Amino acid sequence: MHPPAGDKTYRALPAVRHLPYALYRADELRALDRAALDESDLTGADLMERAGQAAYRLIRSRWSSARSLTVLCGGGNNAGDGYVVARAAVGHGDQVRVLTLVDPARLRGDALAMAQVYRAAGGAIEPFAGLPQRTDLIVDALLGIGLARDLEGPWLAAVQAVNAHRAPVLALDVPSGLDADTGAMRGDAVRASATISFIGLKVGFFTGEGPERCGRIHFAGLEIPATTLARVLPSARRIDWRRVADRLGPRPRTAHKGTFGHVLIIGGAPGFSGAVRLAGEAALRAGAGLVSIATHPDHARCLNLTRPELMVHAVDTAADLAPLLERATVVAIGPGLGQGAWGRDLWLAVVSLPRPLIVDADALNLLAEAPAARADWVLTPHPGEAARLLGESTVQVQRDRPGAVSRLQRRYLGVVVLKGAGTLIDAGPPRPPAICSDGNPGLASGGTGDALTGIIAALVAQGLDPDEAASVGVCVHARAADVAARDGERGMLAGDLIARLRAVLDGQDRR
Known part of the structure; x- marks a missing residue:
């Protein structure tokens, strides 16, 4: 199956039904991640597993007929999320190709562990040398919230290849190349059909280039307790008509x-x-x-x-x-x-x-x-x-x-x-x-x-x-x-x- 190009058409503002209203910067999200680990028995691998599994459930819900997935991985925790998605897809019987811009031997910590588990499940990892001509879905797990400079070299080429492809794209946590704090593009950014955001929504999703690049936004809180979330104040808040309509009460009859x-x-x-x-x-x-x-x-x-x-x-x-x-x-x-x-x-x-x-x-x-x-x-x-x-x-x-x-x-x-x-x-x-x-x-x-x-x-x-x-x-x-x-x-x-x-x-x- 080759999805129609219409699945990637430009959406000026993301669809945002039933999403949280708190918006966070990257440093605030990292603080939430640390707090979640410090205040519970969770490990970083646990959060990574929850993120990848939530993303795969979204794939099965939104693209139920997709059977061939291409997962693009980088070298950090975002890549680890991608390896979890790839392993879940293999377990479901999907055809999966994982293309990486970073030698798996250079991975560290939880990302390395997830790559190894994926391989143990029968998955293969290939160096990125371009996207396959036919794939039902591209999963963007190249870069997460830690992007600190403009894209260049193979990273820029990979993002441009994704945007030139006709298949729909799911971005994990943030479209690669989009500044999560400002909504600016760092050289270029993936134009996603949908983005699944983990733990908290990012400020940059809703302003600047974010509304175009994110597509439909989905949210997975990864079961972080409300008491943990309360320890970090968000730097911005999302508002919409649903949120503010009650500030105008009925008019008095007099x-x-x-x-x-x-x-x-x-x-x-x-x-x-x-x-x-x-x-x-x-x-x-x-x-x-x-x-x-x-x-x-x-x-x-x-x-x-x-x-x-x-x-x-x-x-x-x-x-x-x-x-x-x-x-x-x-x-x-x-x-x-x-x-x-x-x-x-x-x-x-x-x-x-x-x-x-x-x-x-x-x-x-x-x-x-x-x-x-x-x-x-x-x-x-x-x-x-x-x-x-x-x-x-x-x-x-x-x-x-x-x-x-x-x-x-x-x-x-x-x-x-x-x-x-x-x-x-x-x-x-x-x-x-x-x-x-x-x-x-x-x-x-x-x-x-x-x-x-x-x-x-x-x-x-x-x-x-x-x-x-x-x-x-x-x-x-x-x-x-x-x-x-x-x-x-x-x-x-x-x-x-x-x-x-x-x-x-x-x-x-x-x-």
Whole structure:
């Protein structure tokens, strides 16, 4: 049997049903591994056996008709897991080829023991010289969480060979070449159909290149007791709509429009009216009681023609903002603001305003020119804006997104939302940063970030604190995009997402 190439098709975000919410760095996982051994009668070989057997059970469940397996092994504990998988497959009567990049004689410890047990069970080990043309499944056991440098030589060639092959791929613990801490690729990384993670989920699975490279994520806790897990605090947490939905309770029957706050959105320089309009409509759909838009006189008259619920005000100078600011519960600034004299004046009028602020788009670029810090704002940069705020390159930001969002929060305070595949939210200590695991590539279109600004502003207006509003806002935004993507990701518009907000927020979407 030769599986169709479709089994390896790109998945922008991993499927993550019923997974833990704690996310760990590699050093934290090593500490958990040590704690598990210190606090029980378990040995490293026991954990390796459990990992390999869990991986083989997944193979039989997910690829039940697969009968020929190719297992790629390296030289560490990840290879030991691979040898357990290979032995289990031999015992099941599968055709197994183990291809190694490390001479088995150089193996040490538990990995050596597992290779010897595999050989004793009748298994053969061959040096890697390319992948067989036909195999039902490739098991990636080349490298684990300890990758410290970019791939090169035969390691890089092996990863590239896996990605060029048509067979599906199961990665053990982490796709080889993916940095488990940051989600960056170290030269290249295996593009897996599925990844089975042992003991704890890795931060890098859910941001950067991780969502593309991991495929569907499965988890095997290896029966580590909860008391052991509690000894190591995770460095990040995963969030999704399922996790945060209960932060929005039912609305009181005595509610009126003033109950749910008044959002003021400032933006829309000449020629850029669409962004502020999308933010305003998203704020309405996310439940704000009132939404006002302060925009340039050139298009104030027409901005709400098809959405009369938006209260639009022509603002020629910063002085025109004063009566609007007095009535606002929360202010969002940036969508379509521009960096000309008009936008700069409005930005200077609100940057020190004693109201919660949501800061996006060109307002972030103006902030980068004259940095300031305050505790009650939410900054929502995409990677390019984040780079300007940090004085770095976009490549540097994307190479370590968790590190970048933490640097932004330390510099500017408040809550920072670093948008992208695996959006991160950081409000500073004591809570660890959050990573949203919902969403899809349909979000990669103009206007979706403006919608997020409106959503977060509406949630602050309804009484959520900035951290809660950012977390709930990111998740409902991503979930609404997932609902909209049932009609297709390609060509999805910000308006399609906005149209699904009510169903998600009110619990009408049950699929």
